[in-house]
Amino acid sequence: MVLKLLASCLFICLVYVPLAVARIRYHKWDVKYELKSPDCYKKLVITINGGSPGPTIFAQQGDTIIVEVTNKLFTDGVTIHWHGIQQFGTPWSDGRGGVTQCPIVPGDTFKYEFKVERAGTYLYHAHYGMQRDAGLYGSIQVSLPDGVSEPFAYDYDRSIILDDWYHKSISEQAVGLSSIPFVWVGEPQSLLIQGKGKFDCSSVPSPAGVCNVSNPECSPYSITVIPGKIYRLRVASLTSLSSLSFQIEGHDMTVVEADGHYVEPFVVKNLFIYSGETYSVLIKADQEPSRNYWMTTNVVSRPPNTTNGLAILNYYPNHPLQSPTTVPPHGPIWNDTAPRFAQSLAIKARQGFILAPPPTSDRVIVFLNTQNLVNGYFHWSVNNVSYTVPDTPFLIALKLKLGHVFDQTPPPNGYDFVNYDIYNVAKNKNGTTSNGIYRLDFKTTVDIILQNANTMTPNNSETHAWHLHGHDFWVLGYGTGKFDMYKDPKNYNLVNPIMKNTVPLHPYGWTALRFKADNPGVWAFHCHIEPHLFTGMGVVFEEGIDKVGDLPSSIMGCGRTRGFGRRP
Template sequence: MRKSMSRFIIAFTTIFIILFRSKPASAATHEHKWEVEYAFKSPDCYRKLAITINGQYPGPTIAARQGDAVVVTVRNGLLTENVAIHWHGIRQYGTPWMDGTAGVTQCPILPGESFVYRFVVERAGTYLYHAHYGIQRQAGLYGMIEVSLPMGESEPFSYDFDRSIILADWYHANTYEQFVALSSVPFVWIGDPSSILIQGRGKFKCSTPGMEPELCNATSPECVPHVLTVVAGKTYRIRIGSLTSLAALSFEIEGHNMTVVEADGHYVEPMTVKNLFIYSGEAYSVLVTADQDASRNYWTTAKIVSFESSTPQGLAIFNYYPNRPLRNPPTTPPIGPRWDDAEARSAQSSAVKALAGYAYPPPRKADRRIVMLNTQNTIDGHVRWAINNVSLTFPQTPYLIAYKENFRRAFNRTPPPDDYDFGNYDIYAVAGNPNATENDGVYRLKFNSTVDVVLQNANTLNPNTSETHPWHLHGHDFWVLGYGSGEFDRVKDPKKYNLLNPIKKNTVAVQPYSWTALRFTADNPGVWAFHCHIEPHFLAGMAVIFEEGVEKVGKLPSSIMGCGLTKGYPKP
């Protein structure tokens, strides 16, 4: 009797632990079934194939509450092409194999197969999801994740309505054509985007000579501008995410100020701006009050600012109810900031601070500093992007699996360098970098250690040219300790770090010929990519891999396997 009672208690306790381990009793599970397929879309009036989810482009928004579980069954309905989906900004504590990064945390999902992504959204805020394989993101496979606070809690700001907008740039050349161009010798650049899309809608000039009417139809309902309808006097939280392939954008609502209140899932000190600079991979919430002349509509614009471009800015309509939604504003759209005013961009980045009372400061000191020189290099005749002259290539067996299963020859076990030869390197010069290599080594971080990363931007292969790179870290948020122009001073600059109220983010830009300093705690067991979020840069090697505490990672599911050294049978 006593024995069966104790058995009952053990069983009950086990069930209790399983059920309530990682989320409160009230947490819900959100199940989604996604069919990933090509479909013809005309988001800018030009008809081409996009990768869609359940026929939609952009993909459906995932809405959940903090602590909820999200279960997405992705069926790959492409004919010959694999896929993988990354949950951008979701840190995947305890589920590093669900990060969706092909080559790092999983093998890609094969055509016809289904993969179940299952993870907990552990913090309220605005996040993104997108393809993380090849350059499929730019084919349109992306969407937003909106995580609300637990029932009964409220944000430290108030608004009447919650809206969202995804910004993107759009190319008429498909991913295969772009890959062939970018990997060719001599190198062929993909050029300017064909158009800028605001919530999946843009306008390509169909009157371009030689454009066939069945290919480009200016009256297609698919390319009617996006309309955000507002009621006078009300305040709107607008979640803005950028999933551009290439461009940094300036986003603006004609005649209306925006107050930035959230960045990448973290509250920030309210900051009022006329235009928001936003980099690929970033997500912001801004508050906008409909406080202008309500008898008319206003332009919403998205303009390329990271390079000089012939691409017209994207246009949407900020519509005061009950005006006709598509009634054109009586004004010319604002032309936005100059593309080459990098100072304005740096100033805005620097002005964003963590909201007092809602953030904890970073550790005072780092255990390790990795300085990452951002360059363009020529390796074996190919143009590549590199960090400290190492251009990342992916091994056939994903890193996470290789570590856990001790496939020692799956990738190069020699780590890449923690710095470059900064005494002798001229970041303003076109550098030959003859020792640049393609490699698949990993930065191994001591578990729970504090790591500083300094992104050091430099000249490209073209004279007097340095790019803007938005860097995204998987599995973590980092504190942004500082920005500076020129070369990072290893003695003086750390003394100027903001250790008081730095923002936390998962994506941050480094400006031309400048540096950006980050700090994070290596507290998430797994293997994580850190990379430039520009598709062609990432494709061409502008990424590094961090490993931390991989020995603490649980048993890997066989569903992530099938590539490299993992062709066979699940372990019994």
């Protein structure tokens, strides 16, 4: 009897106590193709356990997340990136195909295992080819440790992911992007909110059964709220192309979190959000409760050719799908850059939660964002160099010292800032391709200046959304025109800069970032716009490769790592 009691105690100690401190959150996912109609138009979607978006991962700060991904596609490999998770000590779990691992081939199961070190709102998505745009994505919500509270009050927590949606298959999009003549993906056919949109089936001819506006799969997404309560709404964007504005009819939004960091609160009617960003906003259900309200998204920064995205804020006990009779808010005009710039500037770290940046940096890298022609093919580039994915992942090539499996010449640290005219089409549009990487001295502080410019189209400069793997960076400043490396750094915000993992670069503008190269591994830094990345808009950083632990053999199997590693 006493022994039994002791055994029980031991069991409780071993199982329950450790669980309360740092749990393992185990998930088993099947990735497969399914025919779905997210916007009423039936096409192949890559699902996780039958859904797109996939299941939300809930965890607590300090937990370990294990996701066993089984590839049930037919011939496609797949990898999954955990967007915003820094992967300290597990760089092989970052999920960028060609950088940190070989693709998971059909039939195989790959185990992603990593710690979530920081509470906040994160994402996951496919990061191989253009598979994110086929619907393989979802949310990660990391809560604070027990006994710790957010510095703002709310009653309930909800989340949505915004997306844009194309009817052409990702393979067909990719073929167009890599062809002569170049075939651009064009504007999306619809905007999705939490995987649901509405395409006007009468607008194009389609075979019988392909487009059906009464398909329940494309009924609008609806969030039910209780009148009087405050909601934390986690809003994320994983658009392929579009920069968006998000708004809720009749409700102001107080921005309190960005990419996992607390924001000094500010109120917006329109939340601008770029692909790869996450925000938490607080909304109070304080409007007339007898009706529902529209939530809408609309395209900004490009001439829109897509119907606004629609969802419903449902005041309980009205029917969740009762459409408001009002006109949905259409959001701000697409080509007014000023309010977007202003929102970027408004995002500061919250008082009491400021992580001070190092006052100086050890290295400055300038990335001029360019469009180029390489042997007649269209490319997006930085400093006129367009990135290509090598067949052997960098992490393995570097750690195992496989030699010249990628270009050993470092890509350029900057551009000809004296002579380059960022306001006009470049005189020489020709660029080059490279799979060379930037090697950063371990634990140094690096500044990145993203410099926008005119594209190959006269009087056009596009918005980009740059995402860094493995780190958060401080956003030191935004400006318009050509960055002046003597004057502009004097105006850096070193007092309360926000930390983020994804940041916009506005048309004809610059964005200045700082980060510490303190995470041993190999990390992608790229424009989060999928066709931009696909055509080469990204770079790769290496830091502290000698401090990376033993690589799991499961990440191998391609390039020079085919049949490489452990013996039978």
